[in-house]
Amino acid sequence: MTDHAELIQRRQRLLGKSYRLFYQQPLYPVKGEGVWLYEADGKRYLDAYNNVVSVGHCHPKVVDAICKQASQLNTHTRYLHDTILNYAERLLARFPTHLNNLTMTCSGSEANDLALRIAREVTGNSIALVTRWAYHGTTSSIAELSPSLGISVGQHVRTFAAPDTFRCQGKWLDSLKLTLDNLTLKGLKPAALIMDGVFSSDGVFVPPADEIQQAVDWVRQAGGIYIADEVQSGFARTGNHFWGFEGYRLQPDMVTIGKPMGNGHPVAGLVARSDLLDQFGEKQRYFNTFGGNPVSCAAANAVLDVIEDEQLQMNAQHQGQRLQHNLEKLAARYLSIGDIRGSGLFYGVELVKDRESLAPATELASMIVNAMRQAGVLISATGPDANVLKIRPPLVFTEEHVDLLTDTLDKVLLRFEGCY
């Protein structure tokens, strides 16, 4: 604890106040392996939150790919190299055929930023449509599209209700319609609708396909395009599909990808219709110094290898079903569980003060997240009221890990139920 206090002081002194830490008692891991994070004293934590390390912490195949390529060549895309082409070919094969071009960036923020820039250029419109508690990234223009950061959205952004399947099934469409009607009244048109594959910061929602289809139809009729943000929900996380948008039986105009793409190596990208990129390219250039370098591509290629070799999409589906089953058993016993929702290994457990008022149990969620951490299991909370437990483990989770997670949640709920 002395070390921790000293580290925390050094952080504040060197990095400043904007660097926040998870948990009342921050974690200080020194080693990662598979689904585990280890502190220096050997205590291990089941990682049920970090979806960046989607194929498991320090997966040897990814590490080897990085080491091998880093020791051979690492340069930019203004020279020819086959790693980016092999990766693009393989990745694009996992998309509908009209999504036929890949642009590589370093972060999901850069990918969403570029997608928005292209949308604005090709439509000639400026308004971006996002859900009310969306998070799409941290660049200036994308922070404006991220009301969950707590800042007011920009003048070129309009928000609508999230597709909340728990409190107001389907009602969000009325909100979107109203937003679009208000734009029309002012003679404005949308550039783009940007939606998560699984609505994450809004509270982990997977709405019915026909609702999403309706939303996209309206926006396209109004002159906007549809950007699917798969930064969190992509790369097999949802189990049933490789990309979250596939569950909605939809054809996005652009798709952004990131977090798990390199299992921690900073790599992300934009998959788009080539006609949109061509239109953009006629007026503007785009070059990303680090984007698509051979090492990033080697890491990304290795991640696809592991997902395929270890059948992680099927595993996400299988373990997700077990997780849902286990959570439902807990819901039958604990009244504070108001709703369980998600897909594959991306779940939300919404906590309520009671099942009549459905008032959000924000404090309880915080107590549970911290108690779980003390008990050796890492999760977090999300949603506008931070009352939705967010469970998003590496895809290499086994039945044993699912059970450890829900058993621990059981013990923690037992301790807190009634005392909030």
Added chain:
Amino acid sequence: MTDHAELIQRRQRLLGKSYRLFYQQPLYPVKGEGVWLYEADGKRYLDAYNNVVSVGHCHPKVVDAICKQASQLNTHTRYLHDTILNYAERLLARFPTHLNNLTMTCSGSEANDLALRIAREVTGNSIALVTRWAYHGTTSSIAELSPSLGISVGQHVRTFAAPDTFRCQGKWLDSLKLTLDNLTLKGLKPAALIMDGVFSSDGVFVPPADEIQQAVDWVRQAGGIYIADEVQSGFARTGNHFWGFEGYRLQPDMVTIGKPMGNGHPVAGLVARSDLLDQFGEKQRYFNTFGGNPVSCAAANAVLDVIEDEQLQMNAQHQGQRLQHNLEKLAARYLSIGDIRGSGLFYGVELVKDRESLAPATELASMIVNAMRQAGVLISATGPDANVLKIRPPLVFTEEHVDLLTDTLDKVLLRFEGCY
């Protein structure tokens, strides 16, 4: 060549038209080592252009640091970790004491984007001031500050003449003054002046310190802050100093760093006065998923190790002097060399049609860059007229490499002189 044609076709099909290649005959390196890039047939190229791999291609100490950390732990800054603190402590010791906080990002674009966001937040002003052919990055808001991309600057951006020491010594200050006066007339104030340490895309200029001091004074008096963009000129490149701004004997309010920071690993950052970050942090949060992860920090730490161990700042100074000397000898023989300027291992050679008109020799520059590539030496051209040879080799350049570069330039100039 068949392979190259096929690769080029695959690129166009998979990556789209915005992916441009260097050189009429694109390079296809498969291995990098020190100052050399190798093609598959064993032909090697002297790299005199890529400042990302500043300590040399695939430097074993950097590769080892990446491999070691990647196999042990790679996660984010919401857990405690000492790599980022050790790096921050060491890096900040190389800055004036008032620049006391580090925020880590993945790219220089993200760093400049954040700097601008902070400047706008803390000053309450929106206007950014940049030189007329500036390049500061690729996010939506920073592309607006990058007129060299060929797009019109945004309504919140004003440009002024670059400090062109060749054609109009000192005159740029009149341009800046006029820009500031025009703002005042409209009741507007600047948020920030953003300037490269070595003015790169404008044509490689290192103006006198008193001119830069005057510019910064005026902008501060008008309510703006000074952001030093050290993404290209930082990390010992200028030889005399570790950061380009130090040559101007100035105290920036924020400094952005990137490209060579991880020798190719995607890592960048913002060094700022903590009071500015605090003010920003009261209203907004900033978190970068990959930024400051242990592997990025390990790479960045190793780069500092190598710069120190191999005394690369002193080497940049020494080799830069030799480069200047050799270039001056060429200038005495070739009338197309209008000007030689730079610092350390960052030089520009401005080519002119004749020494009376000083008309830019754009075609000649392109011919020379391509002929150099054919002769096994990699450089590029920059400036609004693309007539300035840009020489920016790894800092591990030796006398032998400097001489090979200038001897090759000699041969190429001999071939072209008079035929443009």
